[in-house]
Each structure stands twice: as C-alpha cells, then as structure tokens.
Amino acid sequence: MILPRERCVELVSSGSELLDGRRLNTHARLLGGELERLGLRLVRDTTVPDDSAAMRETILSALQRVDLLFITGGLGPTSDDITREVVAEIASRKIVMHEPTREKNNEWLKRRNRTPNESFDRHALIVEGAAVLSNRAGLAPGERIELDGKTIVLLPGPPHELRAILDDHVIPWLRSCIGGDLPLCRSFRFCGTGESDIAMRLASAGFSEVGLEVAYCARPGDVELRLIASPSAREKFDQAIALVRKIFPSEIYSETAGEEIPLELVIGNLLREKKLTLATAESCTGGLIGHRITNVSGSSDYFRGGCVSYSNKIKIAQLGVAPETLAKFGAVSEAVAREMAEGVRRVFGADIGLSTTGIAGPTGGTAEKPVGLVFIAVADARGTVVREMRTGGEREYIKTVSAQSVFDLLRRRLCDLA
Amino acid sequence: MILPRERCVELVSSGSELLDGRRLNTHARLLGGELERLGLRLVRDTTVPDDSAAMRETILSALQRVDLLFITGGLGPTSDDITREVVAEIASRKIVMHEPTREKNNEWLKRRNRTPNESFDRHALIVEGAAVLSNRAGLAPGERIELDGKTIVLLPGPPHELRAILDDHVIPWLRSCIGGDLPLCRSFRFCGTGESDIAMRLASAGFSEVGLEVAYCARPGDVELRLIASPSAREKFDQAIALVRKIFPSEIYSETAGEEIPLELVIGNLLREKKLTLATAESCTGGLIGHRITNVSGSSDYFRGGCVSYSNKIKIAQLGVAPETLAKFGAVSEAVAREMAEGVRRVFGADIGLSTTGIAGPTGGTAEKPVGLVFIAVADARGTVVREMRTGGEREYIKTVSAQSVFDLLRRRLCDLA
Numbered sequence: 001m002i003l004p005r006e007r008c009v010e011l012v013s014s015g016s017e018l019l020d021g022r023r024l025n026t027h028a029r030l031l032g033g034e035l036e037r038l039g040l041r042l043v044r045d046t047t048v049p050d051d052s053a054a055m056r057e058t059i060l061s062a063l064q065r066v067d068l069l070f071i072t073g074g075l076g077p078t079s080d081d082i083t084r085e086v087v088a089e090i091a092s093r094k095i096v097m098h099e100p101t102r103e104k105n106n107e108w109l110k111r112r113n114r115t116p117n118e119s120f121d122r123h124a125l126i127v128e129g130a131a132v133l134s135n136r137a138g139l140a141p142g143e144r145i146e147l148d149g150k151t152i153v154l155l156p157g158p159p160h161e162l163r164a165i166l167d168d169h170v171i172p173w174l175r176s177c178i179g180g181d182l183p184l185c186r187s188f189r190f191c192g193t194g195e196s197d198i199a200m201r202l203a204s205a206g207f208s209e210v211g212l213e214v215a216y217c218a219r220p221g222d223v224e225l226r227l228i229a230s231p232s233a234r235e236k237f238d239q240a241i242a243l244v245r246k247i248f249p250s251e252i253y254s255e256t257a258g259e260e261i262p263l264e265l266v267i268g269n270l271l272r273e274k275k276l277t278l279a280t281a282e283s284c285t286g287g288l289i290g291h292r293i294t295n296v297s298g299s300s301d302y303f304r305g306g307c308v309s310y311s312n313k314i315k316i317a318q319l320g321v322a323p324e325t326l327a328k329f330g331a332v333s334e335a336v337a338r339e340m341a342e343g344v345r346r347v348f349g350a351d352i353g354l355s356t357t358g359i360a361g362p363t364g365g366t367a368e369k370p371v372g373l374v375f376i377a378v379a380d381a382r383g384t385v386v387r388e389m390r391t392g393g394e395r396e397y398i399k400t401v402s403a404q405s406v407f408d409l410l411r412r413r414l415c416d417l418a
Numbered sequence: 419m420i421l422p423r424e425r426c427v428e429l430v431s432s433g434s435e436l437l438d439g440r441r442l443n444t445h446a447r448l449l450g451g452e453l454e455r456l457g458l459r460l461v462r463d464t465t466v467p468d469d470s471a472a473m474r475e476t477i478l479s480a481l482q483r484v485d486l487l488f489i490t491g492g493l494g495p496t497s498d499d500i501t502r503e504v505v506a507e508i509a510s511r512k513i514v515m516h517e518p519t520r521e522k523n524n525e526w527l528k529r530r531n532r533t534p535n536e537s538f539d540r541h542a543l544i545v546e547g548a549a550v551l552s553n554r555a556g557l558a559p560g561e562r563i564e565l566d567g568k569t570i571v572l573l574p575g576p577p578h579e580l581r582a583i584l585d586d587h588v589i590p591w592l593r594s595c596i597g598g599d600l601p602l603c604r605s606f607r608f609c610g611t612g613e614s615d616i617a618m619r620l621a622s623a624g625f626s627e628v629g630l631e632v633a634y635c636a637r638p639g640d641v642e643l644r645l646i647a648s649p650s651a652r653e654k655f656d657q658a659i660a661l662v663r664k665i666f667p668s669e670i671y672s673e674t675a676g677e678e679i680p681l682e683l684v685i686g687n688l689l690r691e692k693k694l695t696l697a698t699a700e701s702c703t704g705g706l707i708g709h710r711i712t713n714v715s716g717s718s719d720y721f722r723g724g725c726v727s728y729s730n731k732i733k734i735a736q737l738g739v740a741p742e743t744l745a746k747f748g749a750v751s752e753a754v755a756r757e758m759a760e761g762v763r764r765v766f767g768a769d770i771g772l773s774t775t776g777i778a779g780p781t782g783g784t785a786e787k788p789v790g791l792v793f794i795a796v797a798d799a800r801g802t803v804v805r806e807m808r809t810g811g812e813r814e815y816i817k818t819v820s821a822q823s824v825f826d827l828l829r830r831r832l833c834d835l836a
Contacts, residue, residue, distance in 0.1 A: 021451020033439020287708025294704025
C-alpha cells in the first residue's frame with residue numbers, strides 16, 4: 001500500500017482504560033470508516049495510557065510521518081486528562097480558558113442545580129490559537145491546531161461526543177480541504193463462501209488485482225470483499241465489479257459503496273418489498289435470530305414473533321412437532337427442523353417460518369451428531385427447504401454461523417435461488 | 419505510571435480492516451484485561467495496516483521498549499496476511515510448513531467435503547523454530563518466538579481464536595514465567611447503580627483509596643468497580659472488600675478475582691441451585707434475553723424456552739394476554755408486562771416467567787410513552803413483580819439495558835431481595 005502523504009492520517013488514542021481491559025477502543029473504526037469515504041486513509045492508531053512521556057513521544061513520531069493527526073481522549077476535567085497539556089508543550093503554546101465554552105458549561109450546570117468549581121472549568125481549557133470545535137453532546141470541545149504546516153485535531157474520548165464533533169466540524173472541514181475526486185469503493189458481502197474459496201474462484205476466472213486494492217474481511221459466517229480504485233481507473237473498476245457479479249451470481253448478499261448492510265436488514269427489505277411476514281422457531285440459536293431481526297428499526301412491520309423451543313416438550317406443545325418425529329429422528333434432525341419451521345409458520349400465522357436446531361456444545365455431542373451439527377429450515381407457501389450444516393468452534397460462534405446461514409437460506413428463498 | 423520494564427507488554431494489531439472502518443479492534447481490551455490480572459500491563463497498542471514496511475518499523479520500535487511483544491492478525495491464507503513473513507525477516511529465519519497443523523486442517527476440510535489447495539495450506543506455515551500454539555477454534559495456530567532475549571507471540575486476529583489460544587497456551591505460559599506474587603485484584607459488578615453514585619456512597623462511608631488502585635468501568639446497564647493492590651497490602655485490601663460488601667449488600671451481582679461473570683451466568687447458577695425452571699416472554703428485547711440465557715452452556719437444564727411476542731396478536735394467542743388489557747393500557751404497560759410474565763410461566767410450564775415490553779425506538783414514542791419506556795416483570799409461585807424503567811439512547815442500548823434489568827430483577831427475586 002503506497003499512498004501519497006497527503007492522503008495519510010494517523011490517530012493517537014489516549015486512555016489507560018483502553019489498555020487494561022475496561023473499555024473497547026472504538027475510535028479507529030469510526031474515524032477510519034469516515035476517512036475512507038473521503039479518500040483519506042487512517043494508516044496507524046497508537047493507543048497509549050494517560051502518561052505524558054508516552055504521549056509526547058507518540059505524537060512527535062506520528063508528526064514525522066503524516067501531516068494530519070487526530071488525538072482522542074484526555075480532554076476531561078480530572079488529573080489523568082493530560083492531552084491538551086502535552087500538545088501545548090509540543091507546540092510551545094499556552095493553555096487558555098475558552099470563555100464561550102465556560103459559559104455554556106455553566107449554563108448546563110445551572111440547569112442541573114449544581115455549582116461550578118475549578119475542576120469543572122477545566123473542560124473549557126484549550127491550546128492557545130486553536131480553532132474550537134463545539135461539542136453538542138458533551139462538555140469538552142474539540143480543537144484544531146495548526147503547527148508548522150501540520151494539523152492536529154483533538155477530540156473527546158466518549159464515542160457519542162466524538163461522533164457529534166466529527167459530523168458537525170471535522171467531516172465538513174475535510175470535505176472543504178479535499179474538493180472533488182473521491183475514490184471508487186465497492187464492498188461485496190458473502191455468507192457461506194469462504195475467503196480462500198472466493199480468492200481461488202476469482203483467480204481462476206482471470207481476475208487481476210493490478211490497479212485495484214483488494215481486501216477481504218472474514219467474520220463468523222460472513223466475508224467481505226472490498227475493491228478500491230482511484231477515480232482515474234474507472235474502467236478497470238467497472239470491469240472488476242462486473243466480473244465479481246458474474247462469478248458469484250447467488251452468493252453475494254449485499255453490494256454497497258463501502259457501508260455495511262447486515263444480512264438481517266437485507267432480509268427485512270426483501271420481506272417488506274414482497275409484503276411477507278416472518279416467524280421464527282429457534283432451538284440452538286436460543287433467541288439470537290429474533291434479536292438480530294429486531295435490531296432493525298421497523299421490523300415489527302414484517303416480524304410476527306417467534307418461539308424459542310429449548311426443550312422437546314415446547315417443540316411439541318408450542319410448535320406442533322410430532323412426538324413420533326422427535327422419538328424417531330431426535331431433536332437435531334432434518335425432520336424436526338422441517339416441522340419446527342412449518343409449525344411456527346402455521347401457529348404464528350406468518351407467510352414464512354424459519355427454524356434452527358443443532359448442537360451448540362460444548363457438551364451434548366455424539367459421534368453421529370457432533371457439536372456443530374445444525375439443521376436450518378425455511379417454510380413458505382411453496383414448501384420447505386432444509387439444509388444440514390457442520391461447523392466447528394465455540395458455542396457463540398456456532399450460534400452466530402447458524403443465524404447467518406438461516407438468514408442466507410431465507411434470502412435465497414426470497415430471491416428464488418433456493 | 420512508572421513500571422519496571424519486565425511488567426510492560428506491547429501489542430501490535432495488524433490488519434487494514436481495523437483502520438478502514440470494517441472491523442472493531444477488540445484485541446487490546448481482551449489482552450489488556452488478561453495481562454492486568456497477571457500483574458503485567460499493556461502499555462501500548464499500535465494498529466497498523468497490512469503493510470510490511472509499517473509492520474517492520476512498528477515491531478522493531480516496540481522491541482526497543484519492551485521484552486514481550488504480542489502481534490495479532492495476518493496469519494490467514496490470503497496475500498494480505500503478511501505477519502509471519504515480516505517476523506521471519508526480522509528474526510532472519512525461514513518460513514516452514516508445520517505438518518501436524520497441515521494434517522489437522524486437511525482433516526477439517528475433509529469433514530466438509532472440500533479439497534486442500536495451496537492457498538489453504540498457508541494456514542499451517544510458521545516461522546522456523548517457533549513454539550506452535552495450537553488453535554482449537556480455527557485454522558492458523560499461534561506462534562511463540564524467542565529472539566535475543568525477547569519474546570514475540572503471534573496470534574490470529576479473529577477474537578474467538580485469539581481467546582482460545584490465550585486460554586490454552588498464553589496465560590498458562592505467562593503464569594509459569596511469573597511464578598507467585600500476583601497482584602490482589604477484586605472486581606465487583608453492579609446493575610442499576612451508576613458509577614458516580616457508587617463513588618459517592620463509598621466516599622461518604624469513609625472508603626480510602628490510599629494504597630489501592632481503584633478503577634470504574636461503565637457499560638450499558640452495568641458498572642464494574644475494580645480494586646487492585648500489591649500482595650504486601652493484603653490487610654488494606656481485605657478491609658476495602660469488606661467495606662464495599664457492607665455498603666452494597668443487594669446491588670452487587672458478582673464478585674470475582676477479576677474475571678467477568680455475566681449476569682446470565684449468575685442467574686443460571688441460582689436457578690440450577692434452586693432447581694427452578696425459567697421461560698421468557700420478550701417484546702422489545704426481541705430475543706436478546708433468550709440469546710443471552712442460552713449463551714451459557716448447560717442452560718437447557720433450567721431454560722424451557724420463550725416466546726418473542728412482537729405483535730399484539732401473538733401476545734394474545736401465545737401468552738394469553740387479555741385483549742381488554744391491551745385495549746385499555748396498551749402493549750407497553752405494567753398490566754401487559756404482568757400478564758406476559760404470568761402467561762409464559764403458565765403456557766411453558768415453568769417455575770418462573772419473565773417479560774419485557776417497551777419502546778426501543780427510534781420511532782413509536784409519544785409524549786406519554788416515550789422511547790426508552792420499558793416494563794419488566796418476573797412471575798413466580800409467590801406472585802409477580804413489575805418494574806417501570808425510563809432510559810435513553812439508541813435501540814440496541816435500550817434492548818441491552820432492558821435485558822440487564824430484568825436479569826437483575828430475577829436475581830433479586832431469587833435471592834429474596836425483590
């Protein structure tokens with residue numbers, strides 16, 4: 001990856017809580033995704049504790065490599081919030097009070113019947129000469145500091161405050177600096193086709209990576225293939241897209257300009273478009289499928305509900321699975337998956353029923369029915385399709401892959417591909 | 419923060435997907451938390467793209483500061499997986515095939531009726547002389563490489579694989595290196611009590627932080643209070659623990675030596691101990707509660723199953739909620755939460771029924787019933803308790819806090835605290 005220096009950006013994430021297990025660092029993903037869409041690239045994120053020597057060294061070293069540096073965290077009122085002090089020292093500037101921010105924060109206190117104090121006022125301290133990036137979601141503003149032809153942007157650590165200042169100030173400012181000429185980006189998502197399988201099939205079809213950036217990202221039951229090209233390589237980019245579509249006509253569940261569309265949203269859109277309703281019968285997934293479907297706002301338009309039938313008794317009483325089927329084939333079987341999907345469709349009065357039954361482990365496996373054996377089914381007015389899956393891994397992994405797979409089976413069924 | 423060099427550890431997280439918005443870097447939190455419990459400290463995490471020059475520079479620079487370096491990611495089969503090549507070059511070693519891993523991976527393929535290929539075999543390549551850390555959760559093993567008195571540990575990027583190799587190999591190895599003298603660590607977890615509330619109540623009770631490290635970490639519906647002390651401060655540490663227990667007799671849902679025990683496991687243990695069974699009726703949580711209960715291995719011992727009643731029709735037909743109750747109070751009401759919990763308990767033949775009904779948003783709120791209004795209920799042989807909650811935030815946040823809160827209500831009920 002060789003990029004012109006003006007496209008490269010670094011991030012320094014400060015905060016001891018990011019390094020001792022207490023908190024997840026979400027800054028790099030958020031900032032990285034936004035920069036990517038602007039044709040810029042986050043080339044490094046260095047997470048350091050609240051330690052001024054480590055911060056100083058990291059900042060100086062980053063400024064040797066890039067001209068635009070973001071620093072998150074350490075703008076709060078407590079003694080371990082040291083970012084502005086370290087940056088002021090590097091820039092040989094004073095720390096000054098930003099009166100408009102102090103007044104705004106005092107108003108905030110007043111509304112809560114609390115009195116200002118010195119520690120609280122620290123929120124409004126800035127590096128002298130910085131452009132202040134007001135914070136509608138919190139108390140400490142962001143700051144943009146120009147220093148010897150380089151720019152340092154200071155942003156607060158809480159993710160919703162970071163998000164607000166990015167949207168209000170940073171992205172508009174970057175857009176105005178960049179002008180036109182955004183890069184070409186295409187993201188394809190697959191379920192049930194492995195990373196190496198995709199790479200092999202592309203290679204055999206004569207897919208050439210010359211002039212393109214090609215990246216894969218694998219998650220449980222999910223692979224992303226991303227193509228990026230410069231605006232001048234439009235023809236090459238379009239050819240590559242056409243070839244990918246041709247090789248994988250049924251495997252791709254989403255194609256976007258870079259943003260992520262989860263499979264449950266793809267399915268939700270298909271159900272809404274086709275005016276169909278859905279009900280779920282979950283055994284090994286235990287509720288995960290319903291949870292994911294209902295993460296989509298507006299899912300009540302097509303989702304009737306579901307039954308988590310974690311015991312045979314419930315499969316019989318709530319879903320109408322025949323006791324003889326359970327006795328003859330066992331709960332983890334093609335026949336039971338079929339009856340569960342058909343049962344929930346009937347009982348919940350939905351157009352489509354789906355089901356999962358399997359062995360999520362780590363216990364309960366046998367030689368004949370090992371951990372990771374899962375049957376998934378989709379029942380609709382045309383009949384019922386059932387698939388047998390064999391996967392490995394831990395309990396949550398098996399649940400995740402099972403949910404992904406039954407979503408994909410449903411997608412294929414809705415698109416007449418299964 | 420001044421620490422002896424032998425306690426300091428660095429991490430290099432490799433993967434362009436961690437910097438372009440595709441994936442969240444969870445490595446630092448996972449590794450940082452584990453190191454903390456061993457008395458070691460993660461002092462830096464540098465995330466770099468799949469770029470050999472940047473990786474080389476970062477690794478060499480880290481090795482100047484610390485003697486133990488972890489590198490995650492880049493051990494997969496594709497052309498952007500370059501970690502082992504970069505490390506081999508730094509160590510002036512060859513890359514060799516690890517035959518036992520290749521055979522294990524080929525078995526894995528065979529079970530899936532797929533044939534090996536050259537790209538797939540790359541999973542089994544290692545740096546010559548490395549100790550192989552077998553990977554029960556995936557295909558590429560970890561590697562431990564000794565180099566000029568320093569140790570480099572290579573680990574795969576997928577979090578469940580990283581977790582497995584940490585548990586199976588890395589933590590036992592670190593324990594054997596460290597010997598005795600682990601720091602004293604105690605973690606208290608709260609649901610429904612805020613961070614600043616805990617701090618205030620501790621301060622009023624005369625809790626002194628002298629000689630202790632005290633850290634808080636707040637997540638949706640969950641606060642951790644962590645106390646750390648050196649082994650020589652045992653008396654002070656024990657006094658602090660006794661005081662915390664005394665101030666919060668009913669609020670603490672778990673007390674551990676640092677590891678996380680999720681609320682669903684606490685509840686599972688209580689249900690098993692008391693030989694009680696559970697069924698769930700979920701509206702706004704959509705399946706999340708069932709999902710979390712069934713993340714606990716062995717939950718089929720006490721979890722009968724549940725109903726995701728995402729429409730009024732299902733609440734009536736499946737749970738026996740009275741149409742008049744729905745008409746009079748609306749689906750999001752104390753009365754409906756009560757009838758849902760009692761209904762699922764009766765219909766599923768369980769000892770305890772629990773329920774959630776609320777407005778997860780972002781749409782569907784009114785002035786009287788705003789987004790974030792949720793009713794939770796627990797019904798058992800002694801009767802039914804219902805609680806009204808008002809929270810803010812986004813859809814997934816509201817679902818998470820609702821699930822936490824009904825779990826905590828159930829915990830209190832099982833412990834005769836509600």
